[in-house]
Amino acid sequence: MNLRRDVFQAIADPTRRAILLLVASHAMTAGALAANFNTARPTVSKHLQILTECELLKQEQNGREIFYHLNAKKMKEVADFIEPFRKMWDDRFDKLETIMKKFKTK
Amino acid sequence: MERKTKVNAEDGKQEIVITRQFDLPLELLFKAYAEPDLVEQWMSNPYSTTVMLKLESKDGQGKVVFRANGVIHDFLPNEKITRTFEMENTPFGVQLEFYAFEKLTDDTSKLTMRVIYESVAQRDEVLKLPFAQGISMAHDRIQEILNKLK
Helix, strand or coil, X not given: CCHHHCHHHHHCCHHHHHHHHHHHHCCEEHHHHHCCCCCCXXXXXXXXXXXXXXXXXXXXXXXXXXXXXXXXXXXXXXXXXXXXXXXXXXXXXXXXXXXXXXXXXX | CCCXXXXXXXXXXXXXXXXXXXXXXXXXXXXXXXCHXXXXXXXXXXXXXXXXXXXXXXXXXXXXXXXXXXXXXXXXXXCEEEEEEEECCCCCCEEXXXXXXXXXXXXXXXXXXXXXXXXXXHHHHHHHHHHHHHHHHHHHHHHHHHHHHX
């Protein structure tokens, strides 16, 4: 997997998490987003590029401006990433329960 | 619906807490952890067979696909197990595990499993593993189906 496109890598950065929170309420331009940070505009652009590359953000052209908005589908994927881990343990424990119930009746 | 197995992994912490309520008396739940041949049975899956004592997991051809080792530090029957655990040839490092066994009623019990990793990054890798495997397993399955169509 290309590291740059790893969504977990993308959300590991505090500035990028802040950007995601900002666009969660409404779509914003790069300029409007940059106004919220003390960092240089190119730095914010770089963060936007990474977030767009891993599909957490979507770009939308509106006249001459590009608006960034949240890709809810991808965000849900990230929120659900713990689920397979939980499921793995759930299945294991179900098996334990079944085996021990049989053990009891032996 | 209330989920039987819960996983709590707080952001920025290097631990995972897994809790589960069982329809089993406390003694039987503890036995499932205390007897190696029982652990073998419930830890095995269609892809591998876990053999305790050696803590090896073999694939269908009998090839060892997984080997682990650890030390039991504390063993209080029906109450607590404290141990370290390490999977060989993986980047996950050593983990410290605390198992707390509790009686709820005569027929039900609860297990709280607290696993501590060396770093937050290492913990996150462990959490991500089944996610990544799930994706690759789905890919394998698609490949299998496609191969049959050939």
